[in-house]
Amino acid sequence: MPSAVSSSQGAVAMLRFGRLAAMGTVAVLIVIAGVWGSWDTAQYVMLTKGRERGTIEVTRCGADTCSGPFTPLSAGARARASVVIDKTVAVKRGQTYTVVVKSDSDDVVRSGPAGVLYAWVPLGGALLLASVVVAGGLRLARVSWVLAGAGIALLTAAFVML
Template identity: 75%
Template sequence: MPAPALSSRQASVAVLRFGRFAAMGAVAVLILIAGVWASWGTAQHVMLTKGRERGTVEVARCGQDTCSGPYAPLSEGSQPRARVVLEKSVAVERGRTYTVVMKPGSDEAVRSGPAGVLYAWVPLGGALLLASVVVAGGLLRTRAAWVLGLSGVALLTAAFVTV
C-alpha cells in the first residue's frame, strides 16, 4: 500500500514543479514583452529612419516634461519648422543642438544616433533586470538570470554613458 502513495506524491510534486515553472516562465516572458513594447514606440522611429524626416533641434526652452526649439532639416524633403517638441530627459539641455528624427504626422522629435537608440531601449534594460530576478527566484535558473541581469545593466550603463 505505501508504494502507490509514494508515486502519487511524486506525481503531485512534479505537477507543482511544472506549474511553478510555467507560471514563472510566463511572468518572465510577459515582463520582457512589456519591455520591448515600451521601447519599440520610440525605437522604431530612431532605428528605421528611411523615409523619415531627419534634422537638428536647437533647444530654446524647456518645460516640466518637454523641451522645444526650431527644427533645421538634414534629410531630403524635410521642411524647417519654427517649433518642435523633444521629450525632456536628464540629457537634454537648453541651448544645445541635437540630431533628431521626426515622428510622422506630428511635431514630436526623437533623438537619433547611438544615444537615441540606446535611450529608446532603456525600458527593455529595466525589464531585463526585473526578469532576471524572476528567472533566478522563480525558475531557479541562475546562469540565465545572470545573463539577463548583466545584459540589462550593460544596456542601462551604455545608455547612461552615451546620453
Template identity: 70%
Template sequence: MPKAAVMSGQGAAVALRFGRLAVMGVVAALILIAGVWASWGTAQYVMLTKGRESGTVAVTRCDGELCGGPFTGDGPAVRRGDVVIEDSVAVEQGRTYAVVVKPGSDEAVRSGPAGVLYAWVPLGGALLLASVVVAGGLRRPRAGWVLAGAGAALLTAAFVAV
C-alpha cells in the same frame, strides 16, 4: 505507507514543479515582452529612419515635460518651425540634438547612437527584472546572471552615451 500514497505524492510534487516553472516562465516572458513593447514606441522612429524627417533641434525652452526649439532639416525637408522633444536627463536647454520627427506631428526623438540606446532603456530595466524571476523562480541562476548582465550593460551604455 501504501504504494499508491507514495505515487500520488510524487505526482503532486512533479505537477507543482511543472506549474511553478510554467508560471515563472510566463511571468519572465511577459516582463521581457513589456520591455520590448515600451522601448519599440520610440525605437522604431530612431532605428527605421528611411523616409522620415531628420535633422537637429536647438533647445531654447523647457517647460514641464517638454522642451522645444527650432528644427533644421538634413535634406530638402518641408519647412518646419519649432519641434518639441521630451524633457529628460538626456535633454538640456541651450544644446543642439540630432533628432527624427515623428510622422504627422511636431514631436521629435533623439537619433544616433545615443538615441538608439536611450530608446531601449525600458528593455534594460525589463532584463534586470526578468533576471530575478529567472534566477529565483525558474532556478536558473546562470541564465539570470546573463539577463542581468545584458540589462546592466544596456543601461550603462545608455547612461554613458547620453
C-alpha cells in the same frame, strides 16, 4: 493500485511544472513588455528611411518637454519654427541634438547611437526585472545572470552615451 508515495511524487512533479510554467510566462511577459515600451520610440530612431531627420536647438524647456527650431538634414524634410522633444536628464537648454520627427506630428526623438540606446532603456529595466523572476522562480542562476548583465550593459551604455 497506486501507492501513496507514487501519487505524492506525481503531485510534486505537477506543482514543479506549474511553477516553471507560471514563472516562465511571467518572465517572458516582462521582456515582451520591455520591448513593447521601447518600440514606440525605437521604431523612429532605428527605421529612419523616409523619415524627416534634422537637428533641434533647444530654446525653451517646460516641466515635461523642451522645444526649439528644427533644421532639416535629410531630403524631403522641412524646416519648422518649433518642434517638441521630451525633457530628460540628457536634454539641456541651449544644446543642439540630431533628431527624427515622429510621423504626422511636431514631436521629435533623439537619433544616432545615443537615441537608439535611450529608446531601448525600458527593455534594459525589463531584463533586470526578468532576471529576478528567472533566478527566484525558475532557479536558473546562469540565465538570470545573463539577463541581468544584458540589462546592466544596456542601461550603462545609455547612461554613458547621453
